[in-house]
Amino acid sequence: MTLAKQPSETEQVVLSLEGVTMKIAGLVALDDVTFSIPAGQIVSLIGPNGAGKTTAYNVISGYMPPTSGKVRLFDEDITGHTPHSIAARGLVRSFQRASVFDDQSVFDNLLTAYHLQGRASLIQSLLRLPKFRREEEQLKTKVWEMLDFLELRRRADERAASLSYGEQRILGVGIALAASPKILLLDEPAAGLNPSETDEFKAMIRRIGNSGITVLLVEHDMHMVMSISDQIIVLNQGRVIAEGAPKDIQNNPAVIEAYLGSGVKRA
Amino acid sequence: MNWTFFGIFVTFLGIFPFVWPDPYILSVIGSAGIMIIAAISLNLLLGYTGQLSLGHAAFFGIGAYASALMSLGFDVDIGFGITWQVDPKPVWVAFATAIVVTGFFGWLVGKLAFKVRGAYFVVITISFAQVMRMISLNWTDLTEGPMGMISIPPFSLWIPGEGVVDLTSKAAIYWLVLAVGVLAYLLVAMLVNSRQGRAMIALRENETLATSVGIPVTYYLALAAVISAAIAGAAGGLYAHTVRIIDPDVFLFIYTVTMVIMVVAGGKGTLGGPVVGGLIFGLMPELLRGVVQPEVQWVIYGITMILILLFLPRGLVPAIYDFITWIRTPIAIPVRESRRALAAEAKS
Numbered sequence: 001m002t003l004a005k006q007p008s009e010t011e012q013v014v015l016s017l018e019g020v021t022m023k024i025a026g027l028v029a030l031d032d033v034t035f036s037i038p039a040g041q042i043v044s045l046i047g048p049n050g051a052g053k054t055t056a057y058n059v060i061s062g063y064m065p066p067t068s069g070k071v072r073l074f075d076e077d078i079t080g081h082t083p084h085s086i087a088a089r090g091l092v093r094s095f096q097r098a099s100v101f102d103d104q105s106v107f108d109n110l111l112t113a114y115h116l117q118g119r120a121s122l123i124q125s126l127l128r129l130p131k132f133r134r135e136e137e138q139l140k141t142k143v144w145e146m147l148d149f150l151e152l153r154r155r156a157d158e159r160a161a162s163l164s165y166g167e168q169r170i171l172g173v174g175i176a177l178a179a180s181p182k183i184l185l186l187d188e189p190a191a192g193l194n195p196s197e198t199d200e201f202k203a204m205i206r207r208i209g210n211s212g213i214t215v216l217l218v219e220h221d222m223h224m225v226m227s228i229s230d231q232i233i234v235l236n237q238g239r240v241i242a243e244g245a246p247k248d249i250q251n252n253p254a255v256i257e258a259y260l261g262s263g264v265k266r267a
Numbered sequence: 268m269n270w271t272f273f274g275i276f277v278t279f280l281g282i283f284p285f286v287w288p289d290p291y292i293l294s295v296i297g298s299a300g301i302m303i304i305a306a307i308s309l310n311l312l313l314g315y316t317g318q319l320s321l322g323h324a325a326f327f328g329i330g331a332y333a334s335a336l337m338s339l340g341f342d343v344d345i346g347f348g349i350t351w352q353v354d355p356k357p358v359w360v361a362f363a364t365a366i367v368v369t370g371f372f373g374w375l376v377g378k379l380a381f382k383v384r385g386a387y388f389v390v391i392t393i394s395f396a397q398v399m400r401m402i403s404l405n406w407t408d409l410t411e412g413p414m415g416m417i418s419i420p421p422f423s424l425w426i427p428g429e430g431v432v433d434l435t436s437k438a439a440i441y442w443l444v445l446a447v448g449v450l451a452y453l454l455v456a457m458l459v460n461s462r463q464g465r466a467m468i469a470l471r472e473n474e475t476l477a478t479s480v481g482i483p484v485t486y487y488l489a490l491a492a493v494i495s496a497a498i499a500g501a502a503g504g505l506y507a508h509t510v511r512i513i514d515p516d517v518f519l520f521i522y523t524v525t526m527v528i529m530v531v532a533g534g535k536g537t538l539g540g541p542v543v544g545g546l547i548f549g550l551m552p553e554l555l556r557g558v559v560q561p562e563v564q565w566v567i568y569g570i571t572m573i574l575i576l577l578f579l580p581r582g583l584v585p586a587i588y589d590f591i592t593w594i595r596t597p598i599a600i601p602v603r604e605s606r607r608a609l610a611a612e613a614k615s
Contacts, residue, residue, distance in 0.1 A: 061479065084482055088481045094479075095475065100473075101472040102472065112468070112480070115469075115482050116480065118462040125464075135462075175476065178480065
């Protein structure tokens with residue numbers, strides 16, 4: 001639990017991909033992708049449309065087994081594990097769409113998301129034994145704390161689907177956080193947000209990073225990416241074409257070519 | 268859920284036979300009660316995990332046959348020169364065995380069927396019920412085939428002062444069904460309001476998101492299938508020992524459809540839904556019997572169902588909740604706002 005929070009462990013690698021290749025119906029979506037993510041950092045994965053960012057997410061979080069290569073989480077090979085077992089090991093993702101349980105209240109959304117924290121057995125639940133009651137109380141306290149962290153306390157009783165788009169995205173991240181991740185994968189969290197919502201979102205990602213959780217971010221909003229990332233990884237056509245600090249990436253000719261096409265010199 | 272209301276309702280049902288000891292009425296409510304228990308079990312799968320099982324009558328039938336066979340005993344040649352012989356067991360033991368056996372079948376069907384979803388799941392469950400019906404029709408050594416099984420022993424109970432009594436009177440059967448029904452209701456109520464139940468609801472709402480927070484899909488779907496099948500099996504066992512004659516018709520598709528109608532009209536995914544739907548559609552044919560021709564009965568039955576689904580697509584119970592909320596809302600309008608609205612109205 002505390003691994004990522006100790007400063008001496010900052011050099012530790014949380015997640016690494018080793019030669020991951022993913023072929024989907026003949027299309028090479030990921031081609032020998034290798035990178036690693038150090039603990040406690042905010043890392044962004046960027047690239048033009050179709051570069052393979054979402055595929056990379058699906059492979060990492062277990063929704064698609066890779067054609068070849070390995071995914072390691074804290075030195076453990078998690079290639080081919082199911083999403084729920086990967087989540088139980090501390091890697092949790094949020095989704096671009098459908099990021100909340102629409103028909104449930106905001107409170108119940110988070111209560112459901114605390115599933116992994118629960119230990120009460122079926123019998124204890126059915127008979128309402130003391131352990132179950134104590135655990136329910138603890139989980140509810142945690143939900144209120146999370147609502148405060150997300151600044152959604154006053155929305156607790158509303159249906160998730162009735163929240164504004166920005167609030168739904170925030171709740172989506174809250175659901176992922178409730179699974180107590182050591183590394184959190186966010187898939188275009190700021191897509192469709194207005195500038196002030198984006199700012200709120202950026203602040204929240206910083207708060208998450210400061211609490212010791214490693215964050216991997218796929219994002220198109222370059223202002224956001226450049227301002228909050230410690231490190232950036234650039235994918236193009238399934239390959240890693242650059243890796244480094246935001247400043248270096250901005251001046252990298254390969255990256256500029258990927259985004260703007262060749263023949264355009266740095267402005 | 269309002270537990271006070273639940274208590275009052277159950278007490279009312281409990282003292283009903285004293286108020287109105289008409290055996291005909293009690294037996295009608297008793298049979299409706301058995302269908303309501305089956306509907307409660309279906310609601311767990313259909314309403315809470317979102318899986319439409321159109322073979323639910325199979326679990327009901329398995330429960331009925333298993334309980335009947337255990338209580339009567341059987342002696343059957345299962346091939347390879349092996350005979351399987353079971354001596355008659357006490358009815359309560361047979362009933363408990365039937366619940367376990369049906370739970371096992373639930374697990375089996377869950378394991379096989381949850382690899383697929385949607386229409387494929389529906390087809391597998393329908394086929395399962397058909398296969399069960401074929402077995403009960405054709406394995407005459409075991410099930411007596413279309414002749415059905417007769418003289419199934421009734422439940423018996425030790426009552427202080429009276430000794431062991433056979434539960435054959437209409438009132439006794441009524442109370443027995445009520446007791447099992449309350450247990451089934453409480454089981455589902457406790458389940459869906461727990462961590463395990465929340466996981467099931469999460470799978471209905473958004474399976475991808477549910478797995479992302481660490482909810483194992485197959486485990487919870489199988490768990491729901493086992494509990495649901497076991498409750499349906501209990502309903503089947505009740506049927507076998509109260510009606511005391513069963514035939515392969517217990518596997519008929521129409522029984523599954525009846526359960527689905529009860530759940531959907533009452534409100535799937537609500538605890539009260541199957542009870543309300545079951546009371547309406549279980550009692551309606553009997554209530555209409557003396558009033559209109561049988562043909563007209565079924566027309567009214569169909570029209571009621573269509574009207575409910577047309578105007579209250581989520582079912583009766585959610586509609587009642589909405590209505591209560593609606594009555595209570597006007598208070599929520601801020602005074603200043605409503606004054607302004609009134610002023611604007613007055614001007615125009």
